[in-house]
Amino acid sequence: xxxxxxxxxxxxxPFIYQFISNGPRGDIKKIIQFQLIDxxxxxxxxxxxxxxxxxxxxxxxVVSNNHDKQKVLTTVAFAVKDFIENYPNANIFAxxxxxxxxxxxxxxxxxxxxxxxxxxxxxxxxxxxWELFETGxxxxxxxxxxx
Amino acid sequence: xxxxxxxxxxxxxxIKVDKGIPDISNDPFFLQKKQNAIEFLKQHPIPGNxxxxxx
Numbered sequence: 354x355x356x357x358x359x360x361x362x363x364x365x366x367p368f369i370y371q372f373i374s375n376g377p378r379g380d381i382k383k384i385i386q387f388q389l390i391d392x393x394x395x396x397x398x399x400x401x402x403x404x405x406x407x408x409x410x411x412x413x414x415v416v417s418n419n420h421d422k423q424k425v426l427t428t429v430a431f432a433v434k435d436f437i438e439n440y441p442n443a444n445i446f447a448x449x450x451x452x453x454x455x456x457x458x459x460x461x462x463x464x465x466x467x468x469x470x471x472x473x474x475x476x477x478x479x480x481x482x483w484e485l486f487e488t489g490x491x492x493x494x495x496x497x498x499x500x
Numbered sequence: 501x502x503x504x505x506x507x508x509x510x511x512x513x514x515i516k517v518d519k520g521i522p523d524i525s526n527d528p529f530f531l532q533k534k535q536n537a538i539e540f541l542k543q544h545p546i547p548g549n550x551x552x553x554x555x
Contacts, residue, residue: 363516369521369524390538398534400534410528442552444551444552478544493544
């Protein structure tokens with residue numbers, strides 16, 4: 354993934370990553386967490402959002418709009434890549450908190466599909482079934498794992 | 501005769517550890533995200549043959 358991305362840092366907890374988005378709305382701390390939801394199947398949920406320095410909590414449903422959507426997507430993708438390298442048996446589930454955000458994830462996957470499909474298998478959920486990801490289909494959620 | 505057969509290589513991790521990351525272990529946002537994912541997958545389970553298994 355050669356596209357521009359933000360600098361990622363990790364927590365001592367290996368499931369948590371952070372980066373700072375810069376733009377017209379200032380510096381916004383973004384946190385990514387890989388949440389173990391099924392130990393038997395090594396299934397993790399990709400959770401991601403903005404940290405509010407004032408409330409000391411994550412901001413729910415905020416639209417930070419720092420005009421850096423692609424850079425943010427690339428950064429999240431890099432975190433996924435790093436996580437899978439450390440946990441090669443992981444299955445990573447992702448679903449946006451809104452349809453719009455799910456669509457953003459889809460755009461991100463489509464952007465990198467040619468590059469990543471050599472190493473990763475990507476599934477999408479649509480019409481009551483899981484299938485191999487195809488561009489142009491509006492999926493409800495996604496699953497990524499190493500081939 | 502002493503020969504050097506290997507050199508110590510220092511690998512700098514591309515992603516560094518940051519002590520300043522907030523504690524999100526009980527953050528309601530992340531807890532809700534996890535619960536939402538669990539609920540979705542309960543209703544729309546992934547077939548076993550589509551999951552990456554232990555190698």
